[in-house]
Amino acid sequence: MAEKKEKWLRVLDGMARPGNRSSLFWWMFEHHDEIVEATAGQRMQWKRLCAEFAAMGLTDTSGRGVTEANARKTWWQARREKARRAAARASDEAKRDAAAEARRNYPSRMPRDARPLAGEPARHSNGAVVVSATARASPAALPIAAAKPWEDPNLPPERARHMQEQLERLDREHEWNARHVKPLSKERYKELEQEFGAERVQQRLLNRAREEG
């Protein structure tokens, strides 16, 4: 029985920590908050840290010692994974809250004499403001990467400058194209149909319509 349980735990551990991640990654992931607090936005001394990682037996994905570049990249990946999981959790919570709020605001549960007043928000019988499900859901649904990515304190200044330069130039280029490039002509649609097949072009158009709501 104990053996079976141990096997199950091993399987679950394998699922939680897929083998394509290094031991250094999981260590950084698990100690993410402590590392952020300890460094307080200062630059990491990767050379010194790599010696510490080696002493702790932490390696890259192939089991080799970690280089400075590898450690820097792994730290980035650990933070990204942390942010991704936090965003997924926030999104789940927002959905649950929205569902609960929708149930609370259901007309059958409103007081019989409840009427929205002009200039004043609608309120429950206990005086609490009625918040719509969508309004509740929207702040948590904001993209986590809305901030300027080059303002990440862990990016070395040279890299941050480079990232800002690259992304701002890309944005300028896209903005210019949006102003100057004409929409697709019927001829171009025909060309694309010949090139890629009507089905694929239709699928793209469908995706586009969905994206634009």
Next chain:
Amino acid sequence: MSTIGNSTNDRRPVLLIAVGRQRCGKTVFLNTTVQFVRAHGGNMVMWNADTMNRTHSLSLFHSDVLEPGSADPEDVKAWLEERFIDMVEKQYDALLDVGGGDTPLARLVDEVPIVSELEERGVRVVLVHLIGPERADLDYLERFLTESRLAPEATILVLNKGLVLSGRSDGVAFAEVRRHPAFLEAVGGGAVVATLPRLPCMSQVTDRGLTFLEAMTGIVKPGQAPMSFFDQSRVKNWWSRELPGFFLERIPPLWLPDMPALRAEVVQEKEARSRQRKAEAQSAEG
């Protein structure tokens, strides 16, 4: 212009490798690059290890492409090793078409740290990620960044506008790419971003096996219908107005082979601009 990877004036032989998922424009990019480089006085040796792609392989457009004698992955891997050794010995510029999916190059990279080995021997490895606007393109990039050891400092993320089919603006089409963590990670690591301009009649050119210069000048191969003069004009516009900006302004010059004719053109243009400014200043004073 980015200064990363371009801070010193040490021109070295360049090995250009294009990666990306299948049908994302790797061969089109490499074909365009080699034609542009050659048209401007440079040269590159071409290695085609993409044994799966026969319809639009580099060999269709160029007679001097080197290919492995066998399609067996182990043979291709051995052939690649030989090519790399030859390049180190003779110090020339080269480009490599590896195709998509699990490639012999990926297997070689797993065995040997080829980037550091080649860089130590004076070769600059330039990795080009071809990216379209689809989610799967980003999945490929993410997996590559996580798993592959092929990660030179000279990395270019090429957003291929030729893959934007539905007539959306570039900003909308590539919005997801622009904010994707894998993309930002690569840019934060020093990668350069460049948008490959779209040639609306690209398939008209490639299906005929024509080079862009041939297409512009209306050359017709036996048994083929001629390209319309509108398409010839489109190719000319793309070649002479859009591509120079892509190669010269977006990509650090040391990440491409030397192009002496282009250097001369740039110098002449600068001199002409300087003369014009002087003339304007003189007329203003007068």
